[in-house]
Amino acid sequence: MNTLLDIKGLTVAMAGLGRPILDEVSLAVHDGEAVALVGESGSGKSVTARTALGLFPGGATVSGSVVVGGTEVVAAGPGDLRRVRTSVASMIFQDPRAGVNPVRRIGDFLTEPLRRIQGRSKAEATAQALELLGAVGMPDPPRHLRQFPHELSGGMLQRVMIAYALTADPRLLLCDEPTTALDVTTQAEIMAILGRLRRDRGLGILLITHDLDLAASVCDRVYVMYAGRIMEAAPSAALTSVPRHPYTRGLLGSAPPLTGPMPRLAPIPGAPLGLAEAVSGCPFAARCAHVVPGLCDATTPTLERHGDSQVACLRAAELIDETQGEGLR
Amino acid sequence: MSTPLLDVTGLCKTYGTNVAVSDLSFTLPAGGSLGLVGESGSGKTTTARMLIGLERPDRGQILVKGEPLAAASRLARAKAVQIVFQDPYLSLDPRLTIRAALDDVLRLHRHPDRAARVTELLDQVGLGAREAAAKPRGLSGGQRQRAAIARALAVEPDVLVLDEAVSALDVSIQAQVLNVLADIRRETGIGIVFVSHDLAVVRYLCDEALVLHRGVVVERGAIEALLTDPQDPYTRLLISSVPHAGWSPEEISEQRRALQQRS
Numbered sequence: 053m054n055t056l057l058d059i060k061g062l063t064v065a066m067a068g069l070g071r072p073i074l075d076e077v078s079l080a081v082h083d084g085e086a087v088a089l090v091g092e093s094g095s096g097k098s099v100t101a102r103t104a105l106g107l108f109p110g111g112a113t114v115s116g117s118v119v120v121g122g123t124e125v126v127a128a129g130p131g132d133l134r135r136v137r138t139s140v141a142s143m144i145f146q147d148p149r150a151g152v153n154p155v156r157r158i159g160d161f162l163t164e165p166l167r168r169i170q171g172r173s174k175a176e177a178t179a180q181a182l183e184l185l186g187a188v189g190m191p192d193p194p195r196h197l198r199q200f201p202h203e204l205s206g207g208m209l210q211r212v213m214i215a216y217a218l219t220a221d222p223r224l225l226l227c228d229e230p231t232t233a234l235d236v237t238t239q240a241e242i243m244a245i246l247g248r249l250r251r252d253r254g255l256g257i258l259l260i261t262h263d264l265d266l267a268a269s270v271c272d273r274v275y276v277m278y279a280g281r282i283m284e285a286a287p288s289a290a291l292t293s294v295p296r297h298p299y300t301r302g303l304l305g306s307a308p309p310l311t312g313p314m315p316r317l318a319p320i321p322g323a324p325l326g327l328a329e330a331v332s333g334c335p336f337a338a339r340c341a342h343v344v345p346g347l348c349d350a351t352t353p354t355l356e357r358h359g360d361s362q363v364a365c366l367r368a369a370e371l372i373d374e375t376q377g378e379g380l381r
Numbered sequence: 382m383s384t385p386l387l388d389v390t391g392l393c394k395t396y397g398t399n400v401a402v403s404d405l406s407f408t409l410p411a412g413g414s415l416g417l418v419g420e421s422g423s424g425k426t427t428t429a430r431m432l433i434g435l436e437r438p439d440r441g442q443i444l445v446k447g448e449p450l451a452a453a454s455r456l457a458r459a460k461a462v463q464i465v466f467q468d469p470y471l472s473l474d475p476r477l478t479i480r481a482a483l484d485d486v487l488r489l490h491r492h493p494d495r496a497a498r499v500t501e502l503l504d505q506v507g508l509g510a511r512e513a514a515a516k517p518r519g520l521s522g523g524q525r526q527r528a529a530i531a532r533a534l535a536v537e538p539d540v541l542v543l544d545e546a547v548s549a550l551d552v553s554i555q556a557q558v559l560n561v562l563a564d565i566r567r568e569t570g571i572g573i574v575f576v577s578h579d580l581a582v583v584r585y586l587c588d589e590a591l592v593l594h595r596g597v598v599v600e601r602g603a604i605e606a607l608l609t610d611p612q613d614p615y616t617r618l619l620i621s622s623v624p625h626a627g628w629s630p631e632e633i634s635e636q637r638r639a640l641q642q643r644s
């Protein structure tokens with residue numbers, strides 16, 4: 053299998069902060085695979101996604117490797133970065149309105165990169181824009197070309213943004229909370245479109261989201277991130293049926309269920325670790341119910357294999373035994 | 382039967398040609414908790430704004446403990462209904478510490494023992510001395526929302542309207558605030574109107590719910606019945622839109638299109 057995105061031991065640090073923004077992050081997305089990166093605010097999930105386009109926080113020290121479609125983007129020159137951004141990877145964001153110029157028609161917005169970057173003629177670019185609008189399920193492509201952004205709903209505009217991302221004919225689509233600002237029923241539409249693109253074009257997808265249930269239901273594999281580190285990586289089914297990291301379990305226990313018994317929620321105490329806070333040992337220690345003083349604050353857990361999952365917890369093996377038979381969640 | 386806390390009849394609100402809320406009626410019994418469920422354009426936020434007197438209904442009436450809200454003075458209205466928005470900055474003065482903000486509200490309402498009440502409120506929402514001495518900007522998102530809840534509770538209103546009040550919070554923080562709200566409900570007997578797009582969260586806090594679609598109530602009932610045996614196609618669509626194992630976005634898209642073509 054071809055690896056589209058291969059992040060290895062990526063650390064991004066900035067002077068004046070208590071902890072690195074990203075700390076030894078490793079993550080891979082293969083051809084045609086949908087992978088989710090789940091975390092709360094400050095976890096570093098969006099920063100990780102942006103590194104796949106060679107975008108690093110200004111003034112940061114970067115170590116490790118980010119290989120996108122065979123090209124190393126850490127410390128890459130402008131030529132390599134341009135090639136990655138115009139032919140390998142594209143990104144869509146949470147707020148589609150932030151990405152468009154309100155006084156430009158959708159047609160101009162879509163044909164501009166096709167002409168300027170991909171070198172198409174005006175007629176070719178228009179034909180391709182029509183095709184892309186069709187591919188993202190817009191009902192009336194010719195009419196949409198003449199429309200302005202304010203004439204479209206948020207969900208429709210997010211489809212336009214996906215079409216725009218496709219103008220580069222990418223193999224990897226980075227989706228940063230693409231449905232968070234949209235209605236719940238619209239979310240399903242966008243996810244259906246992404247699923248179709250993946251099937252029809254063999255697109256690899258990296259979905260950045262705070263929603264573990266969404267991640268597990270549409271992606272093959274899920275990475276759970278906390279305070280700049282990967283806490284758990286597992287196939288979706290394994291992650292939700294046998295969550296192994298205390299943080300993953302805490303996240304699952306924080307969302308009230310829609311069906312079945314409704315126990316009192318057991319929230320993770322405290323708040324996600326800010327960038328100003330220093331870490332010693334396990335970054336989750338301050339909020340973990342299973343913390344062992346002297347152990348967890350002294351050693352930084354690294355990802356280790358347990359069953360189908362990789363888990364960064366010093367007590368992962370014992371905790372699994374504890375929960376066996378107990379009925380998870 | 383005793384007078385309901387809230388008695389809303391025939392509420393209508395139109396903006397130009399856009400009907401935001403059409404003929405909405407419901408009652409909230411003492412100690413009750415009602416979910417107003419819907420997406421954008423459902424009219425749920427317009428309804429919330431009418432309930433606190435931020436919008437005047439074109440038609441219809443809102444009675445709080447049998448008294449028309451429209452006839453009440455500003456202070457009386459504040460004692461009747463309070464609101465917590467998604468964005469806590471809308472109800473917190475950025476220049477005041479949390480303690481000062483709470484004290485301010487109590488002074489306005491001539492509360493006899495302000496210091497004790499402030500302590501009680503902070504305790505109720507789980508804020509400590511450090512947070513009380515901070516200004517809104519010095520707090521985390523979850524702490525700010527707790528402060529906004531404390532401020533809304535300060536004058537012991539009859540009804541608390543929560544307008545997507547936990548939607549912007551991180552998952553782990555959302556759970557903490559939901560428990561704070563569940564405790565407040567149990568301990569104070571306050572009436573709650575919980576406006577949300579999130580059915581699971583509504584299930585956690587409410588006994589009953591109204592499902593709103595384009596300004597119209599399409600379904601109402603006890604939340605468990607509504608979730609297990611939904612009658613309206615839109616309610617069914619909302620429920621199936623919640624991601625779960627074996628979720629098929631394609632099917633939901635088709636369901637949604639079929640619904641759009643019918644209307």
Ligand code: SF4
Nearest residue numbers: 334337340348365366
């Ligand atoms: S290493 Fe210790 S503190 Fe960290 S998650 Fe495991 S048990 Fe909890």
